Amino acid sequence: MKVCAPHMGTLYVALRALFEGLGTEIVVPPPCSRRTLSLGTKYSPEFVCLPYKMLLGNFIEALEMGADTLVMIEGDRICRLGYYMRVMEHALRDLGYHFEVITTRIFQRQILGLPDGLRVFAPGAPLAVILSAVRLALCKLNALDAVERVLQRARARELTKGQAGSVWRKAIAAIDRAQNVAAVRAARDDATQVLEAIPQDTDREPLRVGIIGEIYVVLEPFVNMDVERELGRLGVQVHRTIMLSDWTRFTLFLSAVGMSAHDRAHKAAMPYLSRDVGGDGWESVGETVLHAQARFDGMVHLAPFTCMPEIIAQNILIGVRKDVDIPVLSITCDEQMGRAGMITRLEAFVDLLRRRKRTSGRRVVRRDVARSKRFSFGAGSAALPGGKSGRLSGD
Amino acid sequence: MASVGIPRALLYYQYYPMWKTFFEELGASVRVSTPTTRATLSAGIERLVAETCLPVKVYCGHVLELAAQVDYVFVPAVRSLEPKVLNCSKFLGLPDLVRAVAPEAPPLLDPEIDLDQKSSEDRFRLPPTSEISFKARVIFYQTVYQVGRRFTSNPLRIRAAAENAWRVHQDYACLMQTGLTPPEAIARWEGDRCPSNASRVATAREEHTIALIGHPYNLYDTYITHNLVAKLRGLGVRILTSEMVTPEELRQGIVDLAGQPYWTYEDEVVGAAGYYIRDGRVDGLISVDSFGCGPDSTLVDVVRRAAREVRRPFMSLVIDEHTGEAGLVTRLEAFVDMLARRKGRMK
Numbered sequence: 207m208k209v210c211a212p213h214m215g216t217l218y219v220a221l222r223a224l225f226e227g228l229g230t231e232i233v234v235p236p237p238c239s240r241r242t243l244s245l246g247t248k249y250s251p252e253f254v255c256l257p258y259k260m261l262l263g264n265f266i267e268a269l270e271m272g273a274d275t276l277v278m279i280e281g282d283r284i285c286r287l288g289y290y291m292r293v294m295e296h297a298l299r300d301l302g303y304h305f306e307v308i309t310t311r312i313f314q315r316q317i318l319g320l321p322d323g324l325r326v327f328a329p330g331a332p333l334a335v336i337l338s339a340v341r342l343a344l345c346k347l348n349a350l351d352a353v354e355r356v357l358q359r360a361r362a363r364e365l366t367k368g369q370a371g372s373v374w375r376k377a378i379a380a381i382d383r384a385q386n387v388a389a390v391r392a393a394r395d396d397a398t399q400v401l402e403a404i405p406q407d408t409d410r411e412p413l414r415v416g417i418i419g420e421i422y423v424v425l426e427p428f429v430n431m432d433v434e435r436e437l438g439r440l441g442v443q444v445h446r447t448i449m450l451s452d453w454t455r456f457t458l459f460l461s462a463v464g465m466s467a468h469d470r471a472h473k474a475a476m477p478y479l480s481r482d483v484g485g486d487g488w489e490s491v492g493e494t495v496l497h498a499q500a501r502f503d504g505m506v507h508l509a510p511f512t513c514m515p516e517i518i519a520q521n522i523l524i525g526v527r528k529d530v531d532i533p534v535l536s537i538t539c540d541e542q543m544g545r546a547g548m549i550t551r552l553e554a555f556v557d558l559l560r561r562r563k564r565t566s567g568r569r570v571v572r573r574d575v576a577r578s579k580r581f582s583f584g585a586g587s588a589a590l591p592g593g594k595s596g597r598l599s600g601d
Numbered sequence: 602m603a604s605v606g607i608p609r610a611l612l613y614y615q616y617y618p619m620w621k622t623f624f625e626e627l628g629a630s631v632r633v634s635t636p637t638t639r640a641t642l643s644a645g646i647e648r649l650v651a652e653t654c655l656p657v658k659v660y661c662g663h664v665l666e667l668a669a670q671v672d673y674v675f676v677p678a679v680r681s682l683e684p685k686v687l688n689c690s691k692f693l694g695l696p697d698l699v700r701a702v703a704p705e706a707p708p709l710l711d712p713e714i715d716l717d718q719k720s721s722e723d724r725f726r727l728p729p730t731s732e733i734s735f736k737a738r739v740i741f742y743q744t745v746y747q748v749g750r751r752f753t754s755n756p757l758r759i760r761a762a763a764e765n766a767w768r769v770h771q772d773y774a775c776l777m778q779t780g781l782t783p784p785e786a787i788a789r790w791e792g793d794r795c796p797s798n799a800s801r802v803a804t805a806r807e808e809h810t811i812a813l814i815g816h817p818y819n820l821y822d823t824y825i826t827h828n829l830v831a832k833l834r835g836l837g838v839r840i841l842t843s844e845m846v847t848p849e850e851l852r853q854g855i856v857d858l859a860g861q862p863y864w865t866y867e868d869e870v871v872g873a874a875g876y877y878i879r880d881g882r883v884d885g886l887i888s889v890d891s892f893g894c895g896p897d898s899t900l901v902d903v904v905r906r907a908a909r910e911v912r913r914p915f916m917s918l919v920i921d922e923h924t925g926e927a928g929l930v931t932r933l934e935a936f937v938d939m940l941a942r943r944k945g946r947m948k
Contacts, residue, residue, distance in 0.1 A: 480696075480697055487690060518697075520652070524702070
């Protein structure tokens with residue numbers, strides 16, 4: 207059995223640890239590239255969303271490398287994710303590949319279902335082996351996310367742009383190579399130290415921007431044109447609401463005891479969107495409200511073209527950003543996206559945030575005036591800077 | 602007397618007689634928005650993000666039209682009609698979407714219809730049952746009651762209204778299974794004995810049978826699809842759609858094409874396609890989907906593949922707010938010509 211799972215950010219590091227721990231051979235497809243995208247696009251229905259096209263490209267490249275078992279996560283039942291494999295399977299068989307499909311439903315029984323689920327890949331493996339493989343994989347995920355959080359800080363402040371990025375790439379490789387938990391932790395601490403030692407521009411207070419949106423385009427730097435790096439280059443410290451380690455922690459462990467990662471976000475979203483619309487739409491709305499309350503400077507909202515939940519969120523965000531007074535830049539990712547256009551939009555957005563922040567002393571006063579006006583005349587906040595930025599970000 | 606507005610879009614085509622009966626029995630007057638026009642669509646487009654799919658833009662246009670005329674607008678959030686089969690995000694987020702983009706709209710009647718609720722004992726039952734749980738039924742009745750309570754405080758009256766509405770809905774479904782399209786069935790139901798619809802005149806010379814695969818809210822909106830049904834009938838085509846298939850046949854069709862059901866309203870479409878492909882009665886299939894429709898984007902591919910396997914001609918029409926009428930007519934004519942030539946060759 208040669209297992210292959212599609213890419214999503216640094217997920218492959220954990221999956222490699224997991225399957226190697228189980229003694230199953232794993233084929234990691236080449237990193238997402240132009241070729242992946244064009245292969246995927248060529249054999250996909252025209253209007254299907256970008257993650258489908260990328261995943262199909264990953265699978266084709268893995269099958270070329272000799273994979274014979276495709277692993278796919280079965281998502282919720284509102285967005286297209288749950289339908290992917292039904293269509294993909296036909297497309298791949300038409301191309302003449304022979305393979306088996308294993309869809310995982312790890313959502314269903316949380317951690318209790320995991321050993322049974324994994325025995326599919328390693329029949330008869332003792333529980334101890336499975337658990338230690340899972341432990342190493344989770345440890346790698348946590349380590350990667352810990353380093354990435356430090357990276358997000360360092361990127362916004364580094365004097366020589368790009369330094370932090372190269373440390374990050376080395377850290378991924380080191381964590382990927384690590385064979386046990388101790389080695390992973392050592393690699394994590396190493397990378398953190400190096401990142402913290404990078405010479406920083408201490409004079410400038412970086413802008414803080416939250417990143418929300420659909421999980422795949424948020425996590426996969428190839429499809430979002432590495433938006434985090436570009437923002438870091440512009441002196442912005444990003445806060446990504448979706449981290450892989452949080453996601454696994456909650457889906458595997460904490461939801462078993464009735465906790466949800468998103469309770470706070472859902473509660474915050476309630477006045478604007480009162481129910482789950484699939485994917486990450488509800489969270490996108492809620493996190494925008496929460497970030498505004500935490501006095502972030504702005505939000506970047508990433509969504510694949512034609513993504514159903516995020517379109518709902520995007521429509522609702524138009525009102526939200528006026529209400530809670532935070533600029534939101536919505537970026538739609540698809541195969542037609544160009545780097546230059548994206549950077550121009552980010553630069554304009556960051557300029558806007560800077561100006562907003564510079565005038566914020568004045569703005570606070572004006573907002574107070576506006577608030578008192580609102581009480582006397584009804585809605586009167588449309589002409590405020592928040593309203594203006596809202597128009598710009600509508601694009 | 603309170604008035605309730607029902608937008609002539611999305612689920613209107615499937616449930617209008619039921620909704621109308623329910624509200625009128627409760628003593629409300631029902632007002633339906635006028636058929637879609639350029640102005641309706643533009644009003645919707647103005648408010649929504651460009652990527653939003655066409656039917657939702659149309660829907661918002663209709664809500665805006667009703668905004669100044671009624672006391673309530675009925676905007677249900679239909680999450681599921683059976684366990685484990687949910688709806689597309691657009692249906693789930695509809696009330697919140699309308700509230701966000703049309704703040705001037707009157708209060709919305711926005712019941713959440715969700716029969717997917719698991720009762721506490723079902724949670725640990727593996728595999729989960731496919732029957733509607735007791736809890737879901739209770740919640741459903743509560744939802745209906747809460748809507749009704751706005752008009753009357755008498756629970757028996759609400760119950761009677763709901764039961765009558767359900768009966769009317771079943772009659773309506775039967776009417777459509779005889780071969781009427783939803784607008785024709787609504788006209789018949791409203792007592793219009795001789796529909797002045799010119800399309801029925803063409804009945805005499807129906808040479809081809811085509812299955813029209815698409816959502817009712819696209820197919821029967823004469824503005825956005827440029828009166829597609831009448832045009833095809835004018836070309837001598839008998840049209841079969843998803844409303845003309847019984848629920849059992851639909852289910853079989855879904856299993857044939859896509860395995861397990863997945864999206865409620867998409868399954869009606871794909872089930873009909875599966876049924877007509879297996880049935881062999883149709884000469885060809887035309888799918889009509891709106892640009893940017895998520896479910897359609899995957900399922901049209903499934904239908905295309907199935908049609909190819911049984912060697913039935915298949916054409917996919919993608920409609921958006923820019924669709925030019927001439928281009929549509931040309932493609933329809935070409936498709937029908939092709940069917941005619943194909944028939945000649947096969948004889």
